Amino acid sequence: MPHRNAPLTETGRLRLARCVVEDGWPLRRAAERFQVSPTTAQRWADRYRTHGEAGMRDLSSRPHTSPRRTPTRTERRIIKVRILRRWGPARIAGLLHLVPSTVHRVLTRYGLARLTHLDRATGRVIRRYERERPGELVHVDIKKLGNIPNGGGHKVLGRQEGRSKRRGAGYSYIHTAVDDHSRLADSEILTDERKETATAFWTRAHAFFTQAGITVERVLTDNGYCYRSRDWRNVLAEAGITHKRTRPYRPQTNGKVERLNRTLLDEWAYARPYRSEQERRDVFPEWLHTYNHHRGHTALKGQPPASRVPNLTGQYT
Structure with missing residues (x-):
């Protein structure tokens, strides 16, 4: 197939060649008429003389022999x-x-x-999937993140001094829930990953999705202790939500929230050198709003998650 800027299609080449071969046009006149060089006009005229109409087609650019190809x-x-x-x-x-x-x-x-x-365990190609409607499946996960000491970590102070100040800074636990269909996410920075904390987060996340007009049907988590607790089971059962857990040592099953965790680290947690943990936390709500309402998502053809949730409050702000 000719490229979009090609001056001649197969029909145009045939007309040019016939003008030269059958009608006796000079090469320069034919080249000027069809807006190509005389060399190009000569090539198509010669191809027509040798192969007829079949010679007007594009030929493969692959060489006849490849002596340097890998054995x-x-x-x-x-x-x-x-x-x-x-x-x-x-x-x-x-x-x-x-x-x-x-x-x-x-x-x-x-x-x-x-x-x-590929699935590293089996070598099979991983099947990518997407639920048909918002709320059909919500992925939930917790990301453990080291706190930044006051004055900054190694990105601000250098690796040697940053390591010495890191001791005793503690950790934060980012609880995240993301809708499979729309990729709409709710996330909070909390102090631990205990069952009471995880359950309280889901209660707020469920309210967030409900306010957006999403009816949650199923929740997918890993096999962490908080997700195997009676508290977690009861809070889902009371709302009529089915709980599904991933197979052990298969985090790719919960891949959408795992991918969001990586995006979160790249574009927020490690995006710039912060001078304190509080400074980083202050930026988080703004980043999450940008992710939901403005940041283009490759799986959504460059549109933000809000584009798939018409009832999301404030999506045009």
Whole structure:
């Protein structure tokens, strides 16, 4: 298929060639008429003389021979190591004494999935899914985060002094709930991950989703102690919500909230050097609002989560 700026399509090439070959037009006149160079006009005229109308089609740019292509035996060894060990190009190249770029080309040529798309335990391609409506499934998780000592950590003071001040700073626990369909999130920075704290957070998060017009049907969590407690089970049962837990050692099952945790660290927690834990916490509500209302999400075709929740209060602010 010709590219969008190509001056000639297959029909245009055929008309040009016939003007030169059958009607006897000079090359320069034909080139000027069809707005191409005389060299191009000569090429299509010669192709028409040799192959007729079939010669007006685009030919493959692949060379007839590739003497420097990686030998088939080496390609098989690369594929075997990838399938059996699930290594990346750099590690495979080190084992087979190759260049990583060569290994990467072989893996791409045979269409082998990226490691990020594979389940490391089974080697199977991870199936990406999305629930059909808001509230059908809500992912819940807790992220443990080291506090910043007063005066700043190693990003402000340097690694040596930052380490000495880090002692005794303690930890924060970020409790997060994210809707599977819309990616709308509610998150709070709390002091621990006990069952009472987790249950109280979910009560507030449930109210947040309800206010947004979302009826929560199921909640997915890991196997943490707080999520296996009687308090957690009762608070979900009272609201008629089904609780589902991930399989042990399979965090990818709860991947949407895990991915939000990484985004949260990159774009808020470690986005700039803070001089105190309180300074970082003061920025958090604004960041969360930006995430829900303004930040484009790749899974939503560049739109924010609020675009999928028409009843969300203040989505146009």
